[in-house]
Amino acid sequence: MRENCLKTVYELAKTDERIVFVGSDLGVGVLAEFKREMPDRFFMEGVAEQNLVGVSAGLAMEGHVVYLNTIATFLSRRCYEQVAVDLCLHNVNVRLIANGGGVVYAPLGPTHLATEDVAIMRALPNMTIVAPADAPEMIRFVRASVDHQGPIYIRVAKGHDPVVTTDTGPFVIGKAVPMRTGGEVLLVTTGVGLQVCLAAADKLAAEGVKAAVLHFPTIKPFDTAALHAHAEAAKAIVTVEEHTILGGLGGAAAEYLAETDLLASRRFKRVGIPDVFPSVYGDQNGMMRKYGISADAVAATAQSLLAARPKAARVAA
Amino acid sequence: MTMPRLDDRSKDLRRVIVRTLHKARRGHVGAAFSLIEIFRVLYDDVLRFNPQDPKWKGRDRCILSKGHGCLALYALLADKGYFPPAELDRFCAADGILGGHPDAGKVPGVEASTGALGHGLPIGLGIALAQRIAKRDSRVFVVLGDGECNEGSVWEAAMCAGKHGLSSLTAIVDYNKHQSYASTKEVQDLEPFADKWRSFGFAVREVDGHDVAALRETFKALPFAGDKPSAVIAHTVKGKGASFAENNMKWHHKNKVTDQEVEALLAAIGEA
Numbered sequence: 001m002r003e004n005c006l007k008t009v010y011e012l013a014k015t016d017e018r019i020v021f022v023g024s025d026l027g028v029g030v031l032a033e034f035k036r037e038m039p040d041r042f043f044m045e046g047v048a049e050q051n052l053v054g055v056s057a058g059l060a061m062e063g064h065v066v067y068l069n070t071i072a073t074f075l076s077r078r079c080y081e082q083v084a085v086d087l088c089l090h091n092v093n094v095r096l097i098a099n100g101g102g103v104v105y106a107p108l109g110p111t112h113l114a115t116e117d118v119a120i121m122r123a124l125p126n127m128t129i130v131a132p133a134d135a136p137e138m139i140r141f142v143r144a145s146v147d148h149q150g151p152i153y154i155r156v157a158k159g160h161d162p163v164v165t166t167d168t169g170p171f172v173i174g175k176a177v178p179m180r181t182g183g184e185v186l187l188v189t190t191g192v193g194l195q196v197c198l199a200a201a202d203k204l205a206a207e208g209v210k211a212a213v214l215h216f217p218t219i220k221p222f223d224t225a226a227l228h229a230h231a232e233a234a235k236a237i238v239t240v241e242e243h244t245i246l247g248g249l250g251g252a253a254a255e256y257l258a259e260t261d262l263l264a265s266r267r268f269k270r271v272g273i274p275d276v277f278p279s280v281y282g283d284q285n286g287m288m289r290k291y292g293i294s295a296d297a298v299a300a301t302a303q304s305l306l307a308a309r310p311k312a313a314r315v316a317a
Numbered sequence: 318m319t320m321p322r323l324d325d326r327s328k329d330l331r332r333v334i335v336r337t338l339h340k341a342r343r344g345h346v347g348a349a350f351s352l353i354e355i356f357r358v359l360y361d362d363v364l365r366f367n368p369q370d371p372k373w374k375g376r377d378r379c380i381l382s383k384g385h386g387c388l389a390l391y392a393l394l395a396d397k398g399y400f401p402p403a404e405l406d407r408f409c410a411a412d413g414i415l416g417g418h419p420d421a422g423k424v425p426g427v428e429a430s431t432g433a434l435g436h437g438l439p440i441g442l443g444i445a446l447a448q449r450i451a452k453r454d455s456r457v458f459v460v461l462g463d464g465e466c467n468e469g470s471v472w473e474a475a476m477c478a479g480k481h482g483l484s485s486l487t488a489i490v491d492y493n494k495h496q497s498y499a500s501t502k503e504v505q506d507l508e509p510f511a512d513k514w515r516s517f518g519f520a521v522r523e524v525d526g527h528d529v530a531a532l533r534e535t536f537k538a539l540p541f542a543g544d545k546p547s548a549v550i551a552h553t554v555k556g557k558g559a560s561f562a563e564n565n566m567k568w569h570h571k572n573k574v575t576d577q578e579v580e581a582l583l584a585a586i587g588e589a
C-alpha cells in the first residue's frame with residue numbers, strides 16, 4: 001500500500017509541477033526515480049518532524065501540493081502543533097502520508113504504534129482523514145487527493161493487505177462505501193478493519209445472521225448520511241477499528257448516533273484498542289486479535305448485541 | 318553599543334503602537350518597542366512589496382515569527398497602506414482583524430499566522446525553497462525573538478536551511494536579552510549566540526537593532542555570503558523608547574493599561 005501510494009505520487013508529479021515530495025529519513029532508495037528525474041521537487045530533510053511540517057506548509061503556501069511521508073506516530077504526535085497551526089489553521093495543501101497507522105509496528109513496541117492518530121487528527125478543523133483498506137483503494141485515493149483543498153492525513157496500512165475493495169471509479173473523499181447491504185447487523189469500519197468485517201460478515205452469515213458492512217475510507221469529513229441510512233435497517237451496530245476506541249471511527253459514529261434517535265432501539269458497541277498502551281509485541285494480526293479486532297470476535301460481539309434484551313423505554317421517575 | 322536618540326519617525330511609530338494598545342488596554346509593549354526599528358528599516362528600505370496586491374508573487378516575504386511583537390508589524394502595515402489606520406483602534410476587538418497575534422487569514426500583508434513560537438523559520442524556509450523551485454528572486458525574512466530560540470524547531474529549520482545554502486533566506490533575531498520570566502541569561506542562556514548560528518551554516522552579522530543607519534547598512538549587505546542563509550543578530554532593548562518600561566519585565570505583556578500609563582508612555586517617548 002505504501003509503495004503504491006508513493007509510486008502514484010511519483011506518476012502524478014511527472015505531469016503536475018505543483019507536486020512536491022518531502023520525506024524525513026526514509027528507507028534507502030525510496031522514490032529514487034522521483035529524486036533522479038525531479039530533484040528540485042524532492043526533499044529528504046532528516047529526523048526533524050516539526051521542521052518538515054513547517055517547510056511543507058511554506059511550500060504549500062506558495063502553491064505546491066506537498067506529499068510528506070514518515071512514520072504515522074511521528075507525523076501525528078511529534079509535530080501536532082505544527083499540524084494544527086501550520087497546516088490546519090492555514091488550510092494548506094499538505095498530504096501527510098503516515099506509514100504504519102494502527103499497530104503495524106507491533107513488534108517495535110508502543111513508541112511506534114499510532115493508535116490515537118485518528119482521534120487527535122479528527123479534533124483539528126480543516127483536516128481530512130483517510131484510511132484506505134487496500135492498495136487499489138489507496139491508488140484511487142492518491143489520484144483524487146491532488147486537487148483537494150486543505151490538509152489530509154493518510155493512514156497507511158502494512159502493505160500486501162488482501163485486496164477487498166471492488167470500486168474502480170474515482171475515489172470520492174468524504175463518501176462511505178457500502179460493501180454489503182441489508183441485515184440486522186451493521187458493521188462500520190475503516191482501513192484494514194474492512195477485511196476483518198467482511199470475514200466477520202461471512203461468519204455471521206454461516207450462523208444465519210445477515211450483516212451489512214459499511215466502509216469509511218474517509219473518516220473525516222464523516223459521512224453521517226450513509227451511517228444514518230444503513231443504521232436504520234439494523235438492530236445492532238458494531239464499529240471496528242485498529243485504533244483506540246476513544247475518539248476515532250467508533251467515537252465519530254457514537255457522537256452522531258447519540259444525537260439522533262437511532263440508538264433508542266438499537267444496540268451499539270465500539271471494537272478497538274482499549275484505553276491502554278499495548279503491552280505485548282508479536283505482530284499486527286496478533287495484537288488486533290488480542291483486542292477483539294478479528295472476524296471471530298467481531299461476529300461474537302454482534303451476536304451478543306443481538307442476544308441482549310431489546311432496549312426498554314426508560315422514563316425518569 | 319551606541320544608544321542614538323530616536324528620530325521623529327521612530328517616535329511616531331511608537332506613538333501609533335501606544336494608540337493601538339490604548340483602546341484594547343493590552344499588548345506586548347516591550348517586544349513591539351524592541352522591534353520597531355527593525356520593521357521600520359525593512360519596510361522603508363529593504364522589502365519589495367505592493368500593498369495594493371499583497372499576494373504579488375514577486376514580493377519579498379516577511380514573517381514575524383515572534384507573533385507577540387505584532388503591534389510593531391501592524392504599525393508598519395498600516396503606515397504602508399495594507400489596511401486603514403482606523404483598524405488599529407479595533408486591536409483585539411471581537412470583530413477586528415488585528416488580534417494579539419497576527420492572523421494571515423485576516424490581515425493583508427501578514428504572511429503566516431504566528432503566536433506559537435518556533436513556527437516562522439520552518440515556514441519561511443519552505444517559502445524560500447518554493448522561490449528556488451520557481452527560479453524567482455524573492456527573498457524571505459523571518460523575524461525571531463530571543464526567547465523563541467529556546468524552541469527546538471528553530472534549530473531544526475536552521476540546520477535544514479544551512480544544508481540547502483539558501484542565501485535568499487534571512488533570520489533576524491530581536492536579541493533584547495529578556496524573555497517573559499527573566500533575562501535570557503537566567504532562563505536559557507543563548508550564548509555563544511552568533512557562533513550557534515554560524516555553526517548551523519549561517520553567515521552572521523550583529524548590529525545595534527535601534528540604529529537605523531546601521532540596520533540599513535547591514536540589510537543592504539545581504540546576503541552576507543552567496544552560498545549561505547544569513548542571520549542578523551539585532552541587539553535591542555526591550556521596551557526601547559519608554560525609559561520606565563525598558564528592560565522592565567512588567568511591560569513584557571501589559572493588560573489593564575490605564576489612561577495614566579498611556580500618558581506616561583507618550584511622555585517618555587517624547588523624551589527618548
